[in-house]
Amino acid sequence: MTNRIYQRASELMEAELGDELIALDPAAGECFGFNSVATFVWQTLKEPKSFEQLRDALLNEYEVEPEQCTRELSELLGDLEAKRLVRSAG
Numbered sequence: 001m002t003n004r005i006y007q008r009a010s011e012l013m014e015a016e017l018g019d020e021l022i023a024l025d026p027a028a029g030e031c032f033g034f035n036s037v038a039t040f041v042w043q044t045l046k047e048p049k050s051f052e053q054l055r056d057a058l059l060n061e062y063e064v065e066p067e068q069c070t071r072e073l074s075e076l077l078g079d080l081e082a083k084r085l086v087r088s089a090g
Contacts (some may be wrong), residue, residue: 006077007048009087023086032083037062038076045086051077 003083012032021034021042034042037058044057051073058069080086 003050004084004088004090005048005050006054006088008042008045008047008085009081010085012085028084030083032085037072038080041073041076041080042085050090 002018010027012025015023016039019036019039021039023032023034023042024030025032034061040058040061041054042075044054049057054077055066055069055073058073059066062069064072077086077088081088
């Protein structure tokens, strides 16, 4: 797997709606809706984390197969990076 460390790249104004999150990037004027899994990842990234740390946290929180979790987390992080909400190093 990857040794990349992920961290938030943007400070967002956040509002929780149940287990989901609505976030506004005031600098870019963009609004984002996070489902429960994306909200969990975003909240976990209050401190920089490795891919493995994020995956392990998701596996502890949700009933999901490790292969599916790895694939979907990779897709989510790629999407968050493309939107410049998360950046990675390593």
